[in-house]
Amino acid sequence: MHPLLIIFLIVLILSWLLERILDSLNSSRWGSSPPELVRELYNDADYLKAKSYDQTGKKFSLISDSFSLLVMLTLLLTGAFGELDMLVHSWYPDELTATLVFFGIIAICADLLQLPFDIYKTFVIEQKFGFNKKTPGLFISDRIKGYILGGLIGGSLIALFSLTYQLAGPSFWIYAWVTVAVLLLLTSMFYTTVLLPIFNKLSPLADGELKQSIVAYCTKTGFAIKNLMVMDGSKRSSKANAFFSGIGAQKKIVLFDTLIANHSIPELVAVLAHETGHYKLKHTLTGLFLSLIQTGLMFFIFSIFIQYPQFAEALGSNKPTLELGLLAFGILYGPVSMALSLATNFISRKHEYEADAYATKTYNGAALQEALKKLSVSNLSNPDPHPAYVFFYYSHPPLLHRLRAIEKVIQTA
Ligand SMILES: [Zn+2]
Incomplete structure (x- = not known):
């Protein structure tokens, strides 16, 4: 051998x-x-x-x-x-x-x-x-x-x-x-704009109490986030997640719909604050x-x-x-x-x-x-x-x- x-x-x-x-x-x-x-x-x-x-x-x-x-x-x-x-x-x-x-x-x-x-x-x-x-x-x-x-x-x-x-x-x-x-x-720049949409639907977070709370938090910490997206994770699994991706103007925070469904607004803002921290x-x-x-x-x-x-x-x-x-x-x-x-x-x-x-x-x-x-x-x-x-x-x-x-x-x- x-x-x-x-x-x-x-x-x-x-x-x-x-x-x-x-x-x-x-x-x-x-x-x-x-x-x-x-x-x-x-x-x-x-x-x-x-x-x-x-x-x-x-x-x-x-x-x-x-x-x-x-x-x-x-x-x-x-x-x-x-x-x-x-x-x-x-x-x-x-x-x-x-x-x-x-x-x-x-x-x-x-x-x-x-x-x-x-x-x-x-x-x-x-x-x-x-x-x-x-x-x-x-x-x-x-x-x-x-x-x-x-x-x-x-x-x-x-x-x-x-x-x-x-x-x-x-x-x-x-x-x-x-x-x-x-x-x-x-x-890394275009993951959420090009690759992810091949598998999932991403839509901007709708207006409402959650969005207002997030905007208030971002204004307070001086974090300019234009792209706050919700992903239809529920079509594959009930497991929940959130992540940050992209650099520069392409940066996005993505929340799974399963996360939004099971958490209170302060909990969701806290998760988002954690993701902001990474950035x-x-x-x-x-x-x-x-x-x-x-x-x-x-x-x-x-x-x-x-x-x-x-x-x-x-x-x-x-x-x-x-x-x-x-x-x-x-x-x-x-x-x-x-x-x-x-x-x-x-x-x-x-x-x-x-x-x-x-x-x-x-x-x-x-x-x-x-x-x-x-x-x-x-x-x-x-x-x-x-x-x-x-x-x-x-x-x-x-x-x-x-x-x-x-x-x-x-x-x-
Ligand atoms: Zn983390």
Whole structure:
């Protein structure tokens, strides 16, 4: 067996194992009734429902992750990727076409294997816990739109990579990085104006008491927001959310209709104040900057990788190509990407505390606490996750930590 192939297998198996360990640590946190700290939020029935939702999700990801792992191990051990690549190159001598066809075939096969799991998750699990609002028709049209967008975006990125690689040689990563950086910036600016409307309907918030309260808050804090939108999140799920997006004149705050339906006006303004905090404290810009750095680092590491023909050999081919380099890189970059996500999640959790503090100081901490409690209970979030699990996966601090931090800000104010 090729020594690099052994490393691929070890990386894949270890990351599968790590996920299982974290899942089981987190599962061990559930008792038969809510812990003292969350008793005021969850009644027994809510708590048991959240527990069952969490456990069902974990069982599901155990099965689907193990299945993906088995498929991947089989493909690697049989050298199928290398065989496929040589076959595609015998059909299409042109590098660019071969690369696109290779990834096209892999994407279609991966999606077909994933499809039954997605259907089960949406129409069995989410349905059972009362979240799913998708009709089969919407599920299919979402999927088709996803294919078209994915094909266009993924296809042009791969083409860009392939062309710059052929033209610029080893320094191609700088050109690819600059282009992707521009794309990232444009996406961030136009996400709510161009991408989101493909899937959802966004309408300006109607006049009324809510809008007046929001305008009053924005005037007080000197936050010029022209674009306050409501999104029809209810057509897919009953889960509620709000988010901020865009930079400069394109900035928008989006409230889900499901959020408006279940919260009082002070709670909604408090959520909006939290989102305003992200903008005022420059979290959006910091996030964008960090992802630019990450992308650059990734491209640079990849440019080193692609020079070694051994990766193609390990995948079962005798000819090093861009696509086999990318595939090998994709596997080995997993642990690096995980380490980077630890850092970005840490920063993101810090930002959440800061935005909560901002909302507490400029608006109303008690209303924010109420809103967070309601969101946590209705989304069946785990009230007391394991610290290791939070450290690895949580981009937002757990509810209890946020409530306590807000309490502190209220007391010192
Ligand atoms: Zn936030």
